[in-house]
Amino acid sequence: MRDFDYIRPATIPDAVAAAAQPGSAYLAGGTNLLDLMKGGITSPERIVDITRLPELDRVEELPEGGLRIGALVRNADLAHDPSFAKAYPAVAEALLSGASAQLRNAATVGGNLLQRTRCSYFYDTASPCNRREPGSGCSALHGENRLHAVLGWSEACIATHPSDFCVPLVALDAVVEIEGKDGRRHVTLEEFHRLPGQTPQRETVLEPGDLIVAVRLPAEAASFAANARYLKVRERTSYAFAVVSAAAALTVEGGRIRAARLALGGVAAKPWRARAAEALLIGAPAEEASFLRAADAALAEATPSGDNAFKIELARRIVVRALTSALAGTPALMPALPASPFSNIPGARHDA
């Protein structure tokens, strides 16, 4: 790790002003940033510690309906908030399926949105990587890419965004509240992360100094509470990133789907909202045939970026399973292994 300046601003404007200077990085839970600094993947000259900023660690009901979640709310606190978990069960399930208990205790809402990719070459400073060092090339394209993107990738970068939390959030039309040099603005989470194109180093719409202050869920998001699931296929039962994941939320009336939300994780450089699939589902009978059609639509544009064609088929299957599970109804209790297809194994432990 290189030497850096450490600043602990008292107010949001002070924070934004400090971080607007080149070479700055916000420090929240530090679970991602510090690892990147220790490995020499990023070397900020100035750390702006936002953990003492007032009022960013609150969850508030909005007057017009919906919820506003402060950027510093810890992942674990949010997931274990009973009224939150009741209204947005798929979001709570996604949070609890991520990382480990220790990391969830430290990780924040804002940090989770901004976590960097887990592409191994991004972490290996001896390898070219366009995201880490623009213009140096993409080592993954002709390297080990079994877990890389199958949607929205470019030859410049085939990495995925690893967050679980973002997947149900994007499905539920979450909005990111940003404070910048020119004041406050709102960006939908769907637009917040960028696809790589020719500039994979630009991962989000944030400009220097921009601070995430909150994430908002609109009133309608809670209307799916009875039929919402997050499912995650991972190689080990806990403490592993998704190979692919899906958030599905339905409202069903008289055997027909009235509203549908669907998003995929682990498939692209952003949480992937499957709008074409949603369009097919709305008004369709709530049955497997509709789910299979939706799965085909969700993956219609998918192409392997390397040795990962299996992820396309896997993603189709998880879409069907997530929709089937959502239709079956949100479980009354959080499954012992959140988001796991194996939660029903006898003796499954509640320590995922």
Added chain:
Amino acid sequence: MTVHIKSHGDASDGAFAEAVGGRLSRVDGPAKITGAARYAVEQQLDGLVHAVLVDSTIAAGRVRAIETARAEAAPGVLKVLTPDSIVGLRTASDWFGTPPPDKPYFPLARDITFSGQHVAAVVAETFEQAVAAAALIEISYDETPAIVDLNDAKAGDGIPVDAMTKEWGDAPAAFAAAPVRICAAYNTPREYQAPMEPHGLIARWEDDRLTVWEPSQWLDGMARTYAEWFSVPFENVRLVSPYIGGGFGSKALALSHGAVAAYAARMLGRPVKLVLTRPQTFTGYGGRAATRQTVTIGAAQDGLIQSIVHRGVNETSIDGMWVEPLGSVTSIMYATPNFSSRQNVVRVNSVVPGAMRAPGENPSAFGIECAIDELAYEVGIDPLEIRLRNYAEQDPHARKAWSTRQLREAFATGAERFGWAARTPKPRSMRDGNQLIGWGVAAGTYPVRRAHGEAIVRILADGSVEVESSSIDMGQGTYTILAQTAAETLGVPADSVVVKLGDSRFPRAGVTGGSRLAGVMTGAVYKAATSALDQLVGLAISDPRSPFHALQANTLVVANGRIASPRGDGPDVSIAELLSGIGLDRIEASGDTMPANSTAEDRYKNYTTISMALPHTEGDYSRHSWCAHFIEVRVDEDFGTVRVSRVVSALDSGRLYNPKLAESQWKGGIIMGIGQALLEEGIVDRRHGRIVNNNLADYLVPTNADIPDIEVISVGIPDPHSSALGGKGVGELAIVGVAPAIANAVFHATGKRIRDLPITLEKLI
């Protein structure tokens, strides 16, 4: 859950917890849980400085230039070391004690044979300064083509290792004539020990005496290497290693980073600390070599094996030699009149592979124990039944009687506890919703390796007892079982025994590897304690100041720290009272298991090399531990993900010195086997040979949530041919056979034979 089948002679029968065979909890547990246990690199030394390594980023070639000026000018930097700046070290002998070539030794490399080879090092006042300066070093290379791994098109067939050839009968002809023939190839990838505590050390020189605080499975062997590198007498090197955060075979040898740190310490006249980063633990020493095997079995319709032809290959490095004995289980598990096993090694641009829990036996069992399952399905016989039909009544290779082999009992007990009889043989015939359920069985074995050790036992003035040995405890329970051995032999409570380990100044011990330490060291402590007890009783009887002097007894009883006459008709005093009565502040005795007229040279060789280890087939017997694993898996039909949902294992490790600790080691082995079967694989980049997943987020080992309740059952009986107190080996046995049991269960669940580990989801969808 753990079940004890007492009728099988589990030595805990009736024993109270503190005696040998009792379930005493780990005596080092509280220190570890409270953080009081201080590990090697946690020593606080005055003047300590920090070293950081810079590694090669190419797999083959030569360092053209190293730009060090910026690093040298960086804050706090004391020294930048490059291949040229380390001079005067000598090549050390290998672990067999083969005299080394008379050549200088360069722990930093100019000629690069693998990615991750140490090329330069920075020493600075603080760790952060060393890291920052290391990032400023620029190395340029002349790169040459590399053979990145076993599957590289340039790798070729390798070099035959004739010593591995085992043949009897005419295996190819018998195979050709057999009515049933199966042939399949089985592959295992590079796997890593991944201990929680990374490798590292603190080195300090005082004149020409070197002290090294370093996690070590072999203090005396490593001390020898340091002494030879630095051309100082063996006695001048002291290794200290009181606790070890996991080794699994990887901490038995001194490694090049140790030479760099000790060199820097001597050069700077200050203690130097150097700890490998987690990525460096994938290249700073070798994991388990990748292997390939083909197993062909010729059999009769009734499943009786007529011939086994086995060919194996493992990878080794460009200039080192590692042989992973792939025919070790193949050649002894089943009776066959015709057998042929041969092995090659292939040189690739990697660090030299090393020992990892049950080297040889582990991949060997994956081949033969999957193949016999394939044969069972080919002839339509239950996989357990076919193993019994081909049961080897004696060692088929050595043609000697087994010392003990409770494998039949293991099969019977395991099958019963697991409920094997309810299995429906057809693949895909058991399911629960989206999950296919499979039941698999496989056997495992590990040879009884024997060597020798020394110990000192002291009875102190307050009646407490001290045991000293340079052997180590890496979590397997040496502290505890040696306390139990001394307590039982001397007749004192275990909590009055203090065991001191992990310092090469103590009486010596050979390598803690190959599951040999418990058998060796309980023997040495038993002898030392017996001779201390003889002295104590002798003095009590003969010393005129002793209250027992007048009794004219020829023996006394020592129990619970007190001495009395056998009939209880005389005095009854504590050991402390007796010692103060006769004016002694201690009684001390040493004991060892060396043959009677061993010379000093014999002893040195025994403790610092592995050349004196006794073959497991020495004399009239063939000595092995045995086990049978019964495993249930659940496979998600859509996603191909496999989870283990039930394990029942029955194991024969002979007598257990402490069943609680043995069970815990068995369970650890089974858990590691689950990781090997489903998760673990070092992924090699085909261009530069680096391990891509060189960290614990990407190199997956099982978490708690991956592990079901594991039932382990001891079916062993005391084996007098294997060790002084009747134990065989515990530490490595249980991993052997887990991966094939899981692969067999996956076949039963899905109808798919996965012969390449690990069994990842894309192989099943």
